[in-house]
Amino acid sequence: MSSGSPSKSDVTAVIPTLQEEEGIGLVIDELKANGVEKIIVVDGGSTDRTREVASSKGARVVLQEGRGKALAIKTALKYVETPWMLVIDGDYTYDASYVDAMLSVAKDYDEIIGARLLGRENIPLLNRFGNWVITKAFNVLFGVRLSDVCSGMYLVRTEIAREVWFEGKGFSVEVEIAAHVANTTRRIAEVPIRYRRRVGKGKLGKRHGFLILFDTVRLAWRYNPTLVIFLLGSLSLMPGVPIFLWVFYEYVFRGVEHFVWAIISLQMVSVGLVSVLLSILSLYLKRLEYRLIEKIEKRLRQVQA
Numbered sequence: 001m002s003s004g005s006p007s008k009s010d011v012t013a014v015i016p017t018l019q020e021e022e023g024i025g026l027v028i029d030e031l032k033a034n035g036v037e038k039i040i041v042v043d044g045g046s047t048d049r050t051r052e053v054a055s056s057k058g059a060r061v062v063l064q065e066g067r068g069k070a071l072a073i074k075t076a077l078k079y080v081e082t083p084w085m086l087v088i089d090g091d092y093t094y095d096a097s098y099v100d101a102m103l104s105v106a107k108d109y110d111e112i113i114g115a116r117l118l119g120r121e122n123i124p125l126l127n128r129f130g131n132w133v134i135t136k137a138f139n140v141l142f143g144v145r146l147s148d149v150c151s152g153m154y155l156v157r158t159e160i161a162r163e164v165w166f167e168g169k170g171f172s173v174e175v176e177i178a179a180h181v182a183n184t185t186r187r188i189a190e191v192p193i194r195y196r197r198r199v200g201k202g203k204l205g206k207r208h209g210f211l212i213l214f215d216t217v218r219l220a221w222r223y224n225p226t227l228v229i230f231l232l233g234s235l236s237l238m239p240g241v242p243i244f245l246w247v248f249y250e251y252v253f254r255g256v257e258h259f260v261w262a263i264i265s266l267q268m269v270s271v272g273l274v275s276v277l278l279s280i281l282s283l284y285l286k287r288l289e290y291r292l293i294e295k296i297e298k299r300l301r302q303v304q305a
């Protein structure tokens with residue numbers, strides 16, 4: 001490990017659970033076998049033996065406030081005392097041994113995502129497709145190049161995680177944390193990891209994919225309102241242009257005058273053009289800001305090293 005890298009004593013594992021009596025013991029054992037001693041299980045009110053198994057394995061067990069995975073992570077942050085937090089699902093799909101690889105790059109970043117490159121066949125096909133769409137949308141909207149923004153295993157600086165609002169619904173929490181980092185410090189990285197088939201029953205339904213995608217767009221709007229202007233501009237341009245062409249054709253080739261339509265369509269075209277151009281300009285500025293932040297961060301790291 002390079003100098004300055006955090007060690008395992010700087011890490012608290014946070015495991016959100018809901019009905020994971022079959023997986024939770026395995027996850028805790030594997031974390032301990034890999035040297036992670038501080039473990040918090042945030043339970044969403046399981047009615048099986050999840051909490052019992054977790055405390056018998058030596059984890060600290062707390063009940064989450066509210067409902068859903070997002071509020072579980074928010075609750076956990078009240079108890080985490082280390083500079084780093086490792087979020088990992090309780091269904092034994094994520095291999096805890098990758099914590100070493102994640103820690104070894106951690107000093108230069110605020111979030112390190114465990115990207116599921118190995119064992120992708122263990123992600124149900126529909127989820128794989130949903131992850132792909134969400135990750136692509138995320139990359140475009142936040143100007144990053146991630147490959148698995150929905151991963152349930154990630155290392156994040158506790159102080160940065162505390163800045164997140166946790167306003168998205170349950171399963172959008174991964175996207176929300178990544179959006180925060182991507183839009184502020186931009187110190188986000190990925191480490192390839194292996195994914196296993198889950199033990200126990202899944203909670204992710206088909207509609208969750210759409211909810212997460214919706215939240216991705218909503219988060220982008222909050223961080224980057226230019227998009228709203230762009231969409232409104234396009235909405236005005238799309239009917240404006242054909243109406244104007246029709247008015248023009250009628251006047252030139254048939255000698256028919258449509259004054260009212262002419263005024264309406266010209267207004268639509270000019271408002272649309274101005275907003276689209278303005279938003280493209282702001283997008284360039286935003287990209288420039290991102291690139292400058294990256295350059296400054298890089299320089300600072302060079303100076304510190």
Ligand SMILES: Nc1nc2c(ncn2[C@@H]2O[C@H](COP(=O)(O)OP(=O)(O)OP(=O)(O)O)[C@@H](O)[C@H]2O)c(=O)[nH]1
Nearest residue numbers: 016017018042043044068069072089090202203204
């Ligand atoms: N505390 C808490 N944990 C939850 C809640 N919903 C899900 N979880 C846990 O969050 C983790 C991820 O949920 P999963 O059901 O595995 O979702 P997934 O990994 O996207 O989908 P699968 O392919 O079914 O595994 C698991 O450890 C769940 O037990 C909740 O409302 N509260």
Ligand SMILES: [Mg+2]
Nearest residue numbers: 089091093198
């Ligand atoms: Mg899972």
